[in-house]
Amino acid sequence: MAASSSKRRHKVRRRADMSLLGGIRPPIAVLSALLLSLAGITALGLGRASQDSVPEAVLTSQQHFAEDGAITMRASIDESVTDLTRTAGLFSAGDPVSPDAVLDKIGSVYQKWTGTAVVEIESGRMLAARGENVPVTAVDTGKLAEKDGLSPRIVRLQNGESRLLAFALLSWPDRPQQLLIASNSLRFPGVSKGQFRSIAVVDTTGHILSRDGVAEPEQVKTAKQRADAKRSAKQLNSFAETAATKTKQHPLKAKEPGSGGFPGVSGSLRGNSVRGDRAVAGYAALAGPQPGEGTLATSLGLTVVAMVDVAEDPTRVAGPFFGLVSAAALLLIGALAVALLLGTVQRPLLKLFLESRRLTRGDLTRPVSVPRFGETARIGRALERLRRQLLGEPADGTAGGAGSTGSGRRSRLGSRALIVISGILLLAWSAPMLLLFNRADSTVAVPEQVVSDQRERTHTISDRVRRALNEGHADLVSVASLIGNRTSPDDMEKVLERTRTEHQRYRSIYVRAADGTVQARAGEKPHGLPAGSKGKPLSQPITVLNESGKEPSVAGYAEIPGRNGAMVIGEFRIDFINALLKRPGLGQVRVVDSEHRIIGGNTGYLAFDSLPERLDELVSGTNQRVGMNAPAGAVVYRDGNGVQVAAASPFAGGGAAKQLRWTVVSWQPASGLAIPEYNLQNRTVLAGLLGVTAAVACLGWLYIVVVRPLRELAGKAEALADGDRRTVLFPHHHDEVGAVTRSLEIVRQQLQEQRKRDSAPLVGRN
Secondary structure, X not given: OHHHHHHHXXXXXHHHHHHOOOOOHHHHHHHHHHHHHHHHHHHXXXXXXXXXXXXXXXXXXXXXXXXXXXHHHHHHHHHHHHHHHHHHHHHHHOOOOOHHHHHHHHHHHOOOOOEEEEEEOOOOOEEEEEEOOOOHHHOOHHHOOOOOOOOOEEEEOOOOOEEEEEEEEEOOOOOOOEEEEEEEOOOOOOOOOOOOEEEEEEOOOOOEEEEEOOOOHHHOOOHHHHHHHHHHHHHHHHHHHHHHHHOOOOHHHHOOOOOOOOOOOEEEEEEEEEOOEEXXXXXXXXXXXXXXXXXXXXXXXXXXXXXXXXXXXXXXXXXXHXXXXXXXXXXXXXXXXXXXXXXXXXXXXXXXXXXXXXXXXXXXXXXOXXXXXXXXXXXXXXXXXXXXXXXXXXXXXXXXOOOOOOOOOOOOOOHHHHHHHHHHHHXXXXXXXXXXXXXXXXXXXXXXXXXXXXXXXXXXXXXXHHHHHHHHHHHHHHHHHHHOOOOOHHHHHHHHHHHHHHOXXXXXXXXXXXXXXXXXXXXXXXXXOOOXXXXXXXXXXXXXXXXXXXXXXXXXXXXXXXXXXXXXXXXXXXXXXXXXXXXXXXXXXXXXXXXXXXXXXXXXXXXXXXXXXXXXXXXXXXXXXXXXXXXXEEEEEEEOOEEEEEEEEEOOOOOHHHHHOOEEEEEEEXXXXXXXXXXXXXXXHHHHHHHHHHHHHHHHHHHHHHHXXXXXXXXXXXXXXXXXXXXXXXXXXXXXXXXXXXHHHHHHHHHHHHHHHHHHHHHHHO
16 A cells, blocks of 8 residues: 555656646746747847848849840740741642742741851752851751751851851752751840840850940940940859859759749849949849740750849948847836746746645645735635645634635636736737838838839830730741642641641631631631621731720731732730730739720739729820830839839830730839838838737747636636535646646545545444
8 A cells, every 4th residue: 555655646746747847837938938039030130230232122123134034035046946947847848949939938027037048968068048157067967867956056156256056957859858047146135124234145154155235345435434344344254154153053942032933043143343333133044934844945054144233322221229129128028028927827826836735745734825816816715725624624614714715705817817918018019010110101212223124124025025926927927928829728727737836826827718718727716807807908917806805816917828818817815925924023014005905914904904094194105206116114103002113115116016006014012122111111010920929829828728727727626615525626737737636636535535534423323
């Protein structure tokens, strides 16, 4: 029995010790640690002595600008190779034609190559050439049959310039096979770089293959201009080497904040500062349209680098004072809240735990030390009454004494109220951080470079859409010229299907006869044609077929020579146009027609809906011609709803799409940009959110684990002191409240045994 009693006492002691690992101490300790950490974060995040001289928004904008250039170049290279291959395939499928006829037809349909040539593969003899001299000697015709022998490649000319060569085969029965070669420079088609930006194409070694925007020293007049030109060239070379090294990383490992949805490697760089201007750059490697998806252009290993000089801003949004004061206030308020919890919740509960253990050990000589208020006070008074009952006092409290008041007197201030008071103290610091301090208003200074980049990037997208539509129309012209007047409907369908497969821009492509009947079709069912269009040519080569509905229908037309008004019609997928508008860092982008109705967008929109009034005015203003074209424009709107950056760019340049008179407009709230005022506001709000989260999490933890079980235990302890000997008390957790519960259960059992001993003689006499 002694051994069993010893084991039982050891088990109880071990459980009591284990309770100290949980219970009331961890929530308060974690709250203290979180408040200390938050004070440090506040002091460091809000109390920086200075800010970056170049806002992060400017660096991110340069990164997006380089990504735009990389996307444009990749699409241009892939499109050129596809057009050349498809055109050669269409020629090879027909009757043999002379090399001069091939080059003349290509030159009349596509004005994209600086030079073209046809070479007989077996002999290496030049059969025809157009434009600038094509570096034929750099092509080893003996290796064309090898794997990737017809892939595009970059060659270096004697003058130091680089050219991109694309290849396609011309094959007819009983004729020597011919090689069609197209040469082009590595300059950016349709990228609006602005007045002071330099842009370059870099190979895998960091060597600049082509550049634009940096003047050569011999092109300027003054010594200062020559020095600036040399400095810019040196800085651009440095950026090129760094970018080539960084783009060798895996895209997932090299992803940097602000890269958005770009599937390749991109980032931003800082350069040297000269006379208050700092050189910054963005870089982006050519990447496929989808992550992990390569193309012929991406196999070249090219990188785009865009550099611009930005005026540094020496002013500061906020000094260290606010951050230090906020951190000190949090430490003071946090210390009060923790001290309140320690003094009014933790310490009384631990004292109660020790007093209850003393009673279970049989130490009944000293009165129970009763806490002053709360549930612990109720349990303490119940323990004192139980101590007196163990000494022989009746349960109804008729013996009088300090503990004889029963459960009638209860403290008005419970543990739940104490936790609420602690929460209010912490909220007194967090709420102003969330709602009042460091609010950015409509006077926020938006960097001029960000506004300029919004304009130039919008202009780039506008030109990108225009060129894509022009490319689509050129494909239709090419197909129409190759169909001619002797192609059967079956052969027509083969040509149309091949064109639609190679170019995913069409939802439907078909041949319509002069009487309006469809002779051949590939893809989906055509939309209805405009009224009065049957039997006569349409006025515009690209037009919108409908004026209402869920989806605009945009179609291109090309008349087939020798077929009395028959046409090749290609209807563009609206998703193809929308995909051209999806660029990070521009906000919402819309394409509107000449009447300012929405045709496409990068986010959800209603077809043929109107723009907001002020954006409609911006579109009207940018469509006012200055010289030959209407220039792009940008504006910063400031009102009660915040600050907004908007830009618009009408179609500029030639081609079939120019007659559409479409405009691309973009806008975004400045609060989404990494501007110092908004960064400070966001950090302040984050500090307030962290404070609220820490208070709710820890105080809620304390309430669930300690306060709620303690309130339940107070009622049971009072019932036990009032004479309830039947209700068994069992702990839910091995913590301080559970230990007190176990002690009360032991006292209950002792009182039952005492009652049995007191009633045994009476039963014997009966």
